[in-house]
Amino acid sequence: MAARQSILGRAGIVLALVVFVFAATGPIVWLLLSSVLQQQALTSIPPDLSPSSFTLANYLEVFSSAAQLGRAIINSLIVATFTTALAIILGAPAAYALARLEIKHAGTILLMVLAAQMFPAIVIAIPLFITASKLGLIDTKLLLILVYLSFNLPIVIWVLRGFFMGLPLGLERAARVDGASPLQTFLRIVLPISLPSLFAAAIFAFIEAWNEFFFALIMTRQTAQTVPLAISAFAGQYQTMFGQMMAAAAISVAPIILLTILLRNTILRGFADGMLKG
Amino acid sequence: MPSIELIDINKSYGAVHVCKGINLTIADREFVTLLGSSGCGKTTTLNMIAGLDDPTSGDILMDGRRVNDLEPVGRDVAMVFQNYALYPHMTVAGNMGFNLRLRNFSPAEIHERVGAAASALDLSHVLDRYPSQLSGGQQQRVAIGRAIVRHPKVFLFDEPFSNLDAALRNRMRAEVKELHLRLGVTSIFVTHDQEEALSISDRVAIMRNGSVEQFGTPEDVYADPETVEVARFIGTPQVEILECVIDRSNGSNTVLRCGSASLPITARQAVALGTRTEKVLVTIRPEYVTIGGQGTSATIRDVQPTGPSTLVKLGWEGSAIMARLNGIVRLTVGETAHFSIDPMQLMLFDNESGRRIKTKS
DSSP states (O other): OHHHHHHHHHHHHHHHHHHHHHHHHHHHHHHHHHHTBOHHHHHSSSOOOSGGGBOSHHHHHHHHTHHHHHHHHHHHHHHHHHHHHHHHHHHHHHHHHHHHSOOTTHHHHHHHHHHHHHSOHHHHHHHHHHHHHHTTOTTOHHHHHHHHHHHHHHHHHHHHHHHHHHSOHHHHHHHHHTTOOHHHHIIIIIHHHTHHHHHHHHHHHHHHHHHOOHHHHHHOSSTTOOHHHHHHTTBOSSOBOHHHHHHHHHHHHHHHHHHHHHTHHHHHHHHHOSOOOO | OOOEEEEEEEEEETTEEEEEEEEEEEOTTOEEEEEOOTTSSHHHHHHHHHTSSOOSEEEEEETTEEOTTOOHHHHTEEEEBTTBOOOTTSOHHHHHHHHHHHTTOOHHHHHHHHHHHHHHTTOGGGTTSOGGGSOHHHHHHHHHHHHHTTOOSEEEEESTTTTSOHHHHHHHHHHHHHHHHHHOOEEEEEESOHHHHHHHOSEEEEEETTEEEEEEOHHHHHHSOSBHHHHHHSSSSOOOOEEEEEEOOSTTOOEEEETTEEEEOOHHHHHHHTTOOSOEEEEOOGGGEEEEEEEEEEEEEEEEEOSSEEEEEEEETTEEEEEEEESOOOOOTTOEEEEEEOGGGOEEEETTTOBBOOOOO
16 A cells, blocks of 8 residues: 555656656757747647758847857856856845854845835836936946846845855854954865855846846846847848847857756755755 | 862843852862753853853863953963864964964974873874864864863863774873873863773763762762762763652651662661651662662563673563672563662762762761
8 A cells, every 4th residue: 555655656756857857848848949940830730840841040040140149148148147146245245144144234235135026027127227317337347237136136145145044143153262253264174164155046046137138128228138038139120030049049048058957966066055054 | 389279159141140159169170071961051161261251150270360351372271172173274384383373382393282182192193184184082182282282271172082983082081191190281171072081080070961960070060969860961871860758657667669669778878867758869880789689579671781791681560770790690671570779879869859868978
């Protein structure tokens, strides 16, 4: 009876995992598939998946107009990297301070950090645009970095604060008995053992910055255009080049997927941590 | 090495009063254990001595100097934590030398001190390993090593052996005792394990509900408990507490009536009881109860052979008493037995306060 139940239980788990894997990888598979199909094969219903429909022309087209996508990728890399680095450099100490130090009104500060996140983007877009244009920042990467930082920093602070609070106090107490100041404890004990979580938060911030479309559309024209805008450029007024758009999208998500695959163990540990024995 | 004084220490977390007016004086080079069940305030007390927690009120003195406002490093204390608290990203050598690096010792001196501590603790061959690559006993020794490389004035141990198996615990106990004899550093040890406390300490402070119930040598707290709670807490098996009335009906021969049983007391105890009429609480250590001969009749409720001795629980009409008999003794549960006690060894306590009714010697 117990054996039968456990077989049923295992079957249930396997089934759930299969559904999850399909849901997670389906869009990516469809993206890759669409990027190598001819426009006609792609838009016919059902899509024509015969071998003759497959082509690399979409990629060749994208590469031939590579100047624009290339520049967008470089822009996105710069914006996402700086956003991520700043979010971690500023967010981690703030999160640690809010988690562990006796700070007056820590609760209010945390709530304000979160409140900044709560405004719908459209509400702040217009005042932000006016301010940025008065400062001469429109169509600059600096502006995108600042904007993305404003909504990545609160998330990084909240996520890392939660992680730091879950760290066993013992290590920090041991460091205090060893004579470490709060800053030394943070830099020499807490940060090194928090690397997986910092990575996880960093990947999250990077993806957010890499994928952002709305503010990039409003705040940039040509010079600072990022990848999502470059991809959307394949949708014209009269015709949408689905195949090329998908090829461009495939190229643009490649770094993220690669990064995630390479760092998957670190990211998983980051999410699973808090079980650290101390 | 300093003496340590706790003067009327109170600690509250909001409405929770964890430590209630603790007074302790620990002599230079003494090994003192704070013993109590979980939640009695012993670890909080240790943390306040370490400087990791601030008392709500009261003073902590080291060598007569008030240290309330000093950080742990200013008090020059070293601490061994319950869960080792080793830095997982540092090697054994890194863990042991961390506090020396913070104090800008030269690499040569760090190397020398860590090497000396490692060889004393049999850790020389694992200096390059990470904590996760060590056994529990080795991890605990690294934690001790980290404390001794500093040559601190005070050692604090917070239930350091509670995660180790029994055999290892005994060995580590002996090592800590040996270390204390060798280094002569004032040491405070927290544990809930009475056997551990009694076996390694010069004196034991028994804590209950945030207060110190008794502070004395292991012999004192076992043989001469000041409260019924200490009598109950110290000693294995736990003693049974009898509620008895004082019977003076037989002229000068006062006895205690405990249910249907009647226990003789000494003349001195009768004097100590004075003119009391209310009930008293009575107990006796199992080794002073003998079975056989005439004595009081009771039913054998439980028999536990432990090897060198056999523990027998005897019961009668709502009361029970434990006896410890030498060697393996074959007795049958449910049978009637006769027991007698050594009245000199009876311990009498006030029914209200639980405090010992002392006989004058």
